[in-house]
Amino acid sequence: MRFPLTAPSLPALAFPALALLVLPACTAGPDYHGPGAxxxxxxxxxxxxxxxxxxxxxxxxxxxxxALGDPVLDALETRALAANPGIAAAQARVRQARASLRGExxxxxxxxxxxxxxxxxxxxxxxxxxxxxGEESGDGSQSLNLYNLGFDASWEADLWGGRRRGVEAxxxxxxxxxxxxxxxxxxxxxxxxxxxxxxxxxxxxxxxARDNAARQRERLRLTEQRQHQGTASALELEQQxxxxxxxxxxxxxxxxxxxxxLNALATLAGEAPGTLDAMLGSPAAVPLPPAxxxxxxxxxxxxxxxxxxxxxxxxxxxxxxxxxxxxxxFPSLSFMGLIGLGGTSxxxxxxxxxxxxxAMPRLSWSFLDFGRNAARIDQAExxxxxxxxxxxxxxxxxxxxxxxALARFGARRLSVASAARSRASADRVAALMRQxxxxxxxxxxxxxxxxxxxxxxxxxxxxxxxxxxxxxxALQKALGLGWR
Numbered sequence: 001m002r003f004p005l006t007a008p009s010l011p012a013l014a015f016p017a018l019a020l021l022v023l024p025a026c027t028a029g030p031d032y033h034g035p036g037a038x039x040x041x042x043x044x045x046x047x048x049x050x051x052x053x054x055x056x057x058x059x060x061x062x063x064x065x066x067a068l069g070d071p072v073l074d075a076l077e078t079r080a081l082a083a084n085p086g087i088a089a090a091q092a093r094v095r096q097a098r099a100s101l102r103g104e105x106x107x108x109x110x111x112x113x114x115x116x117x118x119x120x121x122x123x124x125x126x127x128x129x130x131x132x133x134g135e136e137s138g139d140g141s142q143s144l145n146l147y148n149l150g151f152d153a154s155w156e157a158d159l160w161g162g163r164r165r166g167v168e169a170x171x172x173x174x175x176x177x178x179x180x181x182x183x184x185x186x187x188x189x190x191x192x193x194x195x196x197x198x199x200x201x202x203x204x205x206x207x208x209a210r211d212n213a214a215r216q217r218e219r220l221r222l223t224e225q226r227q228h229q230g231t232a233s234a235l236e237l238e239q240q241x242x243x244x245x246x247x248x249x250x251x252x253x254x255x256x257x258x259x260x261x262l263n264a265l266a267t268l269a270g271e272a273p274g275t276l277d278a279m280l281g282s283p284a285a286v287p288l289p290p291a292x293x294x295x296x297x298x299x300x301x302x303x304x305x306x307x308x309x310x311x312x313x314x315x316x317x318x319x320x321x322x323x324x325x326x327x328x329x330f331p332s333l334s335f336m337g338l339i340g341l342g343g344t345s346x347x348x349x350x351x352x353x354x355x356x357x358x359a360m361p362r363l364s365w366s367f368l369d370f371g372r373n374a375a376r377i378d379q380a381e382x383x384x385x386x387x388x389x390x391x392x393x394x395x396x397x398x399x400x401x402x403x404x405a406l407a408r409f410g411a412r413r414l415s416v417a418s419a420a421r422s423r424a425s426a427d428r429v430a431a432l433m434r435q436x437x438x439x440x441x442x443x444x445x446x447x448x449x450x451x452x453x454x455x456x457x458x459x460x461x462x463x464x465x466x467x468x469x470x471x472x473x474a475l476q477k478a479l480g481l482g483w484r
Contacts, residue, residue, distance in 0.1 A: 026159070027165065027323060028161050028329075029320065029323020029324070032168075032315075035388070036388070039389075041302075043297075043299045046297055047298060047402060047406055049403045049406040050406045050410075051406070054294075055292050056295065056296065058296040059293075059296060061482075061483060062481070062482065063077075063482075064189075067290045068289060068469070073193060076192055076196060076276075081185060082270075084188055086188065087185060090177075091181055093177045094181055097174040097178075100174070101167070104170040105167055110154065111153065113151065115150060117149075118147055120146075146342065147343060147348060147349055148356075149340055149341050149342060152336065152337065152339075153336070154335065154336045155335050156335075159330070160330045162324050168316075168317075168320040168323075169320035169324065172317035176317065179307070179313060181483075183306040185484065186305075186306060186483050188268065189482035195261050196261075196280075196287075198466065198470070199280060200283070201462060202254050204285070206251060206283075208455050208462065209251045210251060212250075212455045212456070212459075215452050215455070216247045216452070219240055219243070219244075220237075223240045262276065262277055262281075289468065301402050304479065304481075306480060306483055308394050311395075312391055315387040315388055315391045321384070325380040329374075329377075331363060331365035332363075333362070334362045335360070336358075337360070338358040339356070340356055398480070405471065405474045405475040408471045408475075412464070415468075419465075422460065423454075426456070430450040430454040
């Protein structure tokens with residue numbers, strides 16, 4: 001039995017399109033309302049490891065290094081923020097993200113193209129009658145020329161909000177890129193300050209090590225005199241020579257460290273190694289942190305740290321991407337229109353009586369895709385869950401960084417106080433030994449021993465002070481300071 005096939009009428013074809021047009025605009029996928037309960041972390045009211053004298057007022061986000069009171073460091077930070085390649089790369093990524101956002105917005109608008117067409121066709125069996133539109137060839141086929149100038153426009157209706165979700169994801173990615181710039185500034189300012197403190201520490205320790213080697217050289221000279229006089233053995237002389245070798249050898253790694261930190265500061269500032277040697281070559285004291293440091297509270301820390309902001313924005317972008325994948329499951333409605341002038345002769349291109357227009361709505365639906373769309377949705381949901389876990393991890397890491405930095409800084413201040421007391425005691429011993437030497441009740445070697453112990457105590461204090469300032473710098477980084 002045969003069933004007659006009849007073409008559907010125009011109203012029957014237009015009904016699905018009209019039905020979709022009158023549907024209220026909807027947006028596929030979940031709405032983002034911030035980190036959910038599964039990703040949120042409730043911060044404590046205050047830091048558990050903060051020293052008793054820590055100030056609870058909120059610190060300023062930018063230029064924390066000025067509290068160290070070192071103009072050279074201030075100048076280095078300014079140069080690095082302006083010229084560091086890492087900051088420039090992060091800023092370039094911001095421009096890319098913003099351009100992507102503009103592209104997503106433009107995708108929701110119609111696209112228009114201008115076209116100029118010339119067609120020459122030779123078709124066998126084509127009968128154009130007696131018209132002048134074609135020419136008959138020797139084998140009975142006829143040729144046709146076609147000229148056209150016109151415009152075409154196309155637009156896809158965002159019925160299910162896929163385009164809107166794409167714009168939402170691009171906007172969140174742009175926010176994450178901006179937060180990455182701030183995070184790069186936090187890391188850079190801390191790295192500059194730490195390298196500068198290490199440089200000043202090495203310069204101070206090199207000077208003390210050279211003084212120690214000079215005194216050891218003097219001890220060796222006195223021991224040689226005693227051996228010539230018969231009051232010192234060859235063993236004592238060799239022991240003094242070994243001590244001098246050790247003292248001189250201790251200077252070599254300090255020199256290497258100094259040069260490495262000079263190179264690091266130059267490259268961090270966007271300069272070639274050696275460029276800043278004239279600026280930083282003269283030794284200077286290690287800068288000291290202020291007596292009291294504002295730390296604020298953990299809740300303010302979480303709001304201030306740019307890495308947390310970046311993780312939250314990526315979480316928002318991943319959530320919006322689910323809507324993009326879900327919108328692809330539903331039918332899509334697109335429109336195409338053409339308008340142009342043309343005909344079978346070049347003169348038709350300027351004849352407005354030969355105006356041709358075409359309007360073509362198109363409804364498509366890939367309802368049988370064998371699970372492709374479902375797989376894309378599952379993939380997007382997995383990316384969202386991963387971003388949520390990364391956000392939670394960023395929050396926990398920030399709280400841990402703050403507590404660790406506070407504990408280290410508090411302990412380091414106590415160790416500096418202990419090193420300062422040891423230095424003061426060694427200095428008093430050296431002063432008393434000088435009095436005894438002047439009175440003739442102590443030998444030159446005994447005085448040199450006392451001065452060597454004083455130099456060792458000075459080296460320990462310098463190293464402890466540098467470590468304390470480095471811990472202060474780590475605290476500022478943990479607090480999320482240094483961005484603008």
